[in-house]
Amino acid sequence: MTHVKIARGAISTGRYGQAMAEIETGAVSENRTKRKPRAANAPPAAGSGIRARSAAKNSDIVYRDLHKAIVTMELAPGAPVLERKLTEQYGVSRTPVREAVLRLVEDGLVEVAPKSGTFVARIPLSVVREALVARRALEEVTVRAATELSSESRIMQMRAIIQQQQEMADAGDEEAFHQADDAFHASIAAAARYPGIWKMIQQVRIQVERYRRLTLPQTGRMPMVVKEHTAVLDAMAAGDADAAVARMNEHLNKLQLDISIFRDLWPDYFTIDPVLDEKLFASR
Amino acid sequence: MTHVKIARGAISTGRYGQAMAEIETGAVSENRTKRKPRAANAPPAAGSGIRARSAAKNSDIVYRDLHKAIVTMELAPGAPVLERKLTEQYGVSRTPVREAVLRLVEDGLVEVAPKSGTFVARIPLSVVREALVARRALEEVTVRAATELSSESRIMQMRAIIQQQQEMADAGDEEAFHQADDAFHASIAAAARYPGIWKMIQQVRIQVERYRRLTLPQTGRMPMVVKEHTAVLDAMAAGDADAAVARMNEHLNKLQLDISIFRDLWPDYFTIDPVLDEKLFASR
DNA sequence: GAAAATTAACTGGTATACAAGATATATTAG
DNA sequence: CTAATATATCTTGTATACCAGTTAATTTTC
Numbered sequence: 001m002t003h004v005k006i007a008r009g010a011i012s013t014g015r016y017g018q019a020m021a022e023i024e025t026g027a028v029s030e031n032r033t034k035r036k037p038r039a040a041n042a043p044p045a046a047g048s049g050i051r052a053r054s055a056a057k058n059s060d061i062v063y064r065d066l067h068k069a070i071v072t073m074e075l076a077p078g079a080p081v082l083e084r085k086l087t088e089q090y091g092v093s094r095t096p097v098r099e100a101v102l103r104l105v106e107d108g109l110v111e112v113a114p115k116s117g118t119f120v121a122r123i124p125l126s127v128v129r130e131a132l133v134a135r136r137a138l139e140e141v142t143v144r145a146a147t148e149l150s151s152e153s154r155i156m157q158m159r160a161i162i163q164q165q166q167e168m169a170d171a172g173d174e175e176a177f178h179q180a181d182d183a184f185h186a187s188i189a190a191a192a193r194y195p196g197i198w199k200m201i202q203q204v205r206i207q208v209e210r211y212r213r214l215t216l217p218q219t220g221r222m223p224m225v226v227k228e229h230t231a232v233l234d235a236m237a238a239g240d241a242d243a244a245v246a247r248m249n250e251h252l253n254k255l256q257l258d259i260s261i262f263r264d265l266w267p268d269y270f271t272i273d274p275v276l277d278e279k280l281f282a283s284r
Numbered sequence: 285m286t287h288v289k290i291a292r293g294a295i296s297t298g299r300y301g302q303a304m305a306e307i308e309t310g311a312v313s314e315n316r317t318k319r320k321p322r323a324a325n326a327p328p329a330a331g332s333g334i335r336a337r338s339a340a341k342n343s344d345i346v347y348r349d350l351h352k353a354i355v356t357m358e359l360a361p362g363a364p365v366l367e368r369k370l371t372e373q374y375g376v377s378r379t380p381v382r383e384a385v386l387r388l389v390e391d392g393l394v395e396v397a398p399k400s401g402t403f404v405a406r407i408p409l410s411v412v413r414e415a416l417v418a419r420r421a422l423e424e425v426t427v428r429a430a431t432e433l434s435s436e437s438r439i440m441q442m443r444a445i446i447q448q449q450q451e452m453a454d455a456g457d458e459e460a461f462h463q464a465d466d467a468f469h470a471s472i473a474a475a476a477r478y479p480g481i482w483k484m485i486q487q488v489r490i491q492v493e494r495y496r497r498l499t500l501p502q503t504g505r506m507p508m509v510v511k512e513h514t515a516v517l518d519a520m521a522a523g524d525a526d527a528a529v530a531r532m533n534e535h536l537n538k539l540q541l542d543i544s545i546f547r548d549l550w551p552d553y554f555t556i557d558p559v560l561d562e563k564l565f566a567s568r
Numbered sequence: 569g570a571a572a573a574t575t576a577a578c579t580g581g582t583a584t585a586c587a588a589g590a591t592a593t594a595t596t597a598g
Numbered sequence: 599c600t601a602a603t604a605t606a607t608c609t610t611g612t613a614t615a616c617c618a619g620t621t622a623a624t625t626t627t628c
Contacts, residue, residue: 133429
């Protein structure tokens with residue numbers, strides 16, 4: 001994890017210049033008593049929503065970096081997350097670092113032991129299990145709605161995405177392949193007009209993603225994914241929602257829990273709940 | 285929204301006493317150089333997970349209170365959330381208040397305009413629409429799994445919950461009625477061993493809940509809900525998963541978007557996205 | 569030597585002070 | 599009287615200092 005210190009703004013003049021001007025006018029204290037405090041803040045106008053001009057805050061940068069590092073397993077489950085170290089790496093104070101860490105806690109990617117330490121969260125097996133179920137359920141309704149709503153241009157756009165994914169598979173670029181994979185599913189969600197549900201899908205995907213990264217790249221898996229995506233899209237193009245849902249389920253069911261991963265290879269990365277994971281216990 | 289200041293601990297002695305003791309022993313600087321800094325924090329033992337002894341932090345209290353106030357519409361969409369005011373109400377500093385507010389932002393219940401103000405988020409119509417879809421999808425897989433896993437005792441427990449709900453309906457206690465409603469659905473999730481999915485369901489419910497609170501209590505609705513719950517449970521008890529899913533869908537489909545709510549009654553509480561809500565536009 | 573007690577130095581939680589942008593009011597100009 | 603300008607005082611974002619609890623190395627005790 002290599003970071004560059006967040007560039008601070010140029011040396012700010014602060015309020016000095018203004019203060020000098022005030023002194024020059026020679027009318028400071030008089031005005032202070034005359035002015036009345038401004039009224040309570042009014043809410044933004046209806047329909048306009050909050051302004052979207054929010055500049056990227058330092059905490060956002062730290063959050064994004066950490067998030068990526070954790071999802072890619074660059075930071076392994078159980079690894080300590082030292083606030084102090086992060087403040088030095090990014091050249092910011094603890095406040096924005098803390099903010100980022102708290103958001104990661106909310107995401108279930110980080111756990112904090114009060115007054116003791118903060119650590120990259122281990123992966124509860126039950127969470128992966130549930131994430132697979134939840135994702136299937138959400139992608140199902142999404143692809144169904146998308147089939148009914150998708151335009152011809154959308155279908156063409158998705159064919160292009162699949163084509164690109166094919167090219168990435170041929171090139172063996174796994175990272176780009178997964179980006180295209182993401183784009184395909186995102187496109188379905190966009191066609192369905194379900195941005196919120198897409199957000200939920202992404203959240204549960206993250207939990208599975210950490211698990212998936214541990215499985216060695218299976219030979220021949222990338223071309224297979226392309227075929228599965230094509231099958232989904234063909235059904236969508238034909239306007240057959242039931243078929244599209246079925247193809248999507250077949251696609252998603254390919255990713256199954258491989259118990260050897262956490263039993264033999266990385267037992268420290270997972271936590272097992274005796275009651276929630278009782279079935280897995282039985283099959284052991 | 286009436287709050288009592290969070291009770292602070294007794295006056296702390298700080299480190300003064302310890303410093304005095306050090307002086308009395310007369311061996312301060314010598315020891316300082318002898319001790320070596322402790323090793324880097326070790327992650328918690330595998331399998332044990334993080335200790336769950338985390339005491340309720342002040343930020344949690346503020347978060348819970350605000351969360352409740354927003355969901356119950358005690359704080360209306362668009363209402364300002366003043367950090368300063370909250371620090372005074374709770375008798376804590378801005379830090380924990382800020383923490384709580386940030387969590388609410390993550391929940392989509394609050395929006396902040398940088399350097400300007402923080403406000404209770406308006407309800408995007410599209411979010412409610414998607415929440416209804418997502419909840420149906422998630423409750424579907426949950427009730428299906430619950431039907432296959434639920435024990436006799438669980439069924440009996442759920443019958444008790446329905447009975448209690450019936451009693452609350454008779455008493456006309458809407459608040460308690462909704463709590464029992466929540467308990468019923470929670471029990472299904474527990475039977476399905478889906479705590480994570482239940483969490484997701486609750487999250488999307490919150491968005492709908494704010495909308496639901498705006499609809500006047502419909503006469504005869506509570507007894508109907510009890511009937512619907514009973515139908516779901518009967519199917520579960522019979523082990524008929526498909527029927528249970530069907531009954532659950534019928535139950536959830538009772539709550540539909542009533543366009544007059546935001547067109548005529550509380551237009552300021554909602555935001556409408558011209559592209560995501562195009563269908564609603566058309567039907568207007 | 570081994571186990572218990574001690575203690576320095578780590579951690580995250582909180583309080584407070586300051587910085588910088590946004591906004592309503594007061595002021596001024598026409 | 600109206601519109602443009604100025605500015606005091608709001609707001610949130612950030613930095614820093616301190617508090618309190620945990621932990622591991624040290625010391626002590628047997």
